[in-house]
Amino acid sequence: MSVAASMRGFPEWLPAGQLVEQRVLRSLRETFELHGYSPLDTRAVEALDTLLEKGETDKEIYLLRRLQAAEDESDSGLGLHFDLTVPFARYVRDNAGKLLFPYRRYQIQKAWRGERPQEGRYREFLQADIDVIDRGELAPHFEAELPLVAAEALRRLPIPRFSIQVNNRKIMQGVFEGIGLPGDTLAAFRSLDKLRKIGPEAVRELLIEAGASRAQADVCLSLARIRTSDVSFVDDVRSLGVRSDLLERGLAELAAVLEAGRAFAGDDSPFVADLQITRGLDYYTGTVYETVMEGAESLGSVCSGGRYDNLVGGEREAYPGVGVSIGVTRILGPLLARGEIVASRPVPTCVLVAVASEEARAEADRVAHMLRARRIPTEVSPTAARYGRQIRYADQRGIPFVWFPGNEVRDIRSGAQVPADPATWMPPEEDREVSITAPVGPAAGEEQAREQL
């Protein structure tokens, strides 16, 4: 059992689920650091002005007020961040003179949104973001690097398969320009973004409401249906017969991302060109990403992001960036609830040192100390109860080994008990650390490997 009793929208896990989350975060950090990303932790609190800068009022910000403060005191203008991109951009703006560019960082923190809670949507949730920001110009290869690093991080986890759907806003905007679509482009973006949810007929109506003719709406819908795992989307788009310079730039940029994925991973590339992806956020200016896990399509995207050119808002120089955000709670919440990701035991402990009597506790402590010195997680029995009860303590927690006075160690799964030296004994590698797995149910088939973190 992994999910604890909780306040709606503020999920908490039981100890086994906590270990799953901790191991997932450790694995993400390792992957990010292997790629040279530096850790960043920003304050949870931002000035309300910063949070509202890009007009994100639909994110339902939580405001802060001190219990004992007067209403008019200054910190009434503070709110909790609703994502990690806005705080990162603010941090870069605050410290631009002291940072080295391009600046790669990862950031694993909670964010808060006062939304209506539902599966995969929480009021408090963990995000794991990577971004790179450069000064002046940002090299285009980063638009492939960032989602490839995120894909590598996700592939190390025992979670369902996924693909990263990539689009480039310049393609849509270029098509809008090419067909002479009038009015608010953002409204058209947002209409197309709803294609999967409300279907083509309803989207056509929305586009016509936004000022498109029936023929223009049909071109947009044809564009949005294009989805290829190689660069053949370029020909598909050209066959629409629309021409614009912006469109050509978008096609070239998107093709470069797809090609980089194949150059790096061959047929195992995580990328699919999907020309209906737009991302709701206003601040993206080029490549955008979304990621759907197999069998979890209703959750929405579990890893999203894109390129932004104007988020940092430097006064004299541009600070373009690209980032991807992994929805850790969105991924783990449903998997933990359904038992589709589990820890091999609910405690980190590998060895329980049994205690013959309270007087002999110091001796047990010394054995434990020797085992820990070689990085074997070890507890000393909390009581000097009879050995049967001490073994039961280990068994209930899935602790595989019990160490007895006189230096004998028992594998309580097999019952095999052998003499052992606390200065040299080592448990098998797979027992030493808690492992995280996706148990294969009878329905899940053989395809899903029993991966270990």
Place this chain on the structure above:
Amino acid sequence: MSVAASMRGFPEWLPAGQLVEQRVLRSLRETFELHGYSPLDTRAVEALDTLLEKGETDKEIYLLRRLQAAEDESDSGLGLHFDLTVPFARYVRDNAGKLLFPYRRYQIQKAWRGERPQEGRYREFLQADIDVIDRGELAPHFEAELPLVAAEALRRLPIPRFSIQVNNRKIMQGVFEGIGLPGDTLAAFRSLDKLRKIGPEAVRELLIEAGASRAQADVCLSLARIRTSDVSFVDDVRSLGVRSDLLERGLAELAAVLEAGRAFAGDDSPFVADLQITRGLDYYTGTVYETVMEGAESLGSVCSGGRYDNLVGGEREAYPGVGVSIGVTRILGPLLARGEIVASRPVPTCVLVAVASEEARAEADRVAHMLRARRIPTEVSPTAARYGRQIRYADQRGIPFVWFPGNEVRDIRSGAQVPADPATWMPPEEDREVSITAPVGPAAGEEQAREQL
């Protein structure tokens, strides 16, 4: 430089400081898990009723309100937690039927207090807590185990020396009883707690205000002056001539903690019996701890806690516990600001793979992939600029190695360049990972070792 521009009371670190904090947290987690403590992360948000349960209004709670919510909506009764003990107790109460007892957990999270910011006191700060809670009774050996684990965790860090001052509230309360001190014991506790800050004369006045006679106040002051690193405090207390059963229980419990420290660590025991320590919090009922770092006495306690018997408040059963809280931000903030704890480089990267031209980037990516597969943190150069500039990129970031096309690797500190195979080459162990050290200044003397995490 480690400290970033920031909002007062909400500290943020520059990338090198971020790496220091990240490595410190990793080290703390490792130590806690080696001792069998399970990770726990609770929501940042608690019902205001829970936060105020123990009368902690002096903690200046931050209340939440949704920007777009009406004033009377239900979540206006939510606040951010001001410590990790109250949320832990609430979590145990919520999930008591699903937890295995004794339940050991560590919890590393931020907490928020709307206090006036000053050195070592922040409005947002990181705490690293360990607690154990049992059902019914809690074995007394835990009152020594918990601070010993915290001491081991702290000793692995390159921070100043410290000692853990231990007291037991039963000793003070027993003395108050024995001398017939009338009135509010808590007021007397709190007066004595101010001894270091305001001196004996002022404390005597406070005690007399709280109802003590001059003679009673003098006994209290004599008690509070007792400080020994072995169990001789017992004789010192007895020489005050006060008798009470509660006092005897307190002396026995405190002596047991001191003895456990010596049994485990000999003269290296971190414990000092210090009979003026009371801890302000109402919920402690027995042993209490405070920790002062050498040269940082003005910061106050950096690792505090105690035993509590009534915090969980189970209806049918008692859930006594004991816990210790490490003030991570309080320790790191001043050390980072003064450069007394530093990272060996501001990025995790060990190798920069140089790029001959943008066309050759895929080849550089393959080399980087091979190095990362053997856990060597590797970046590919962001540009195919001339090699001098690529080497400068590495040098500015303290990246020790540059890998050139044709598979030659240069140690840019010595300039030595040798052929190398990306499938087998390994950097020296001390270069592979960022290390965290306390640089020894000319004034700091030779005593402070150059410890590494």
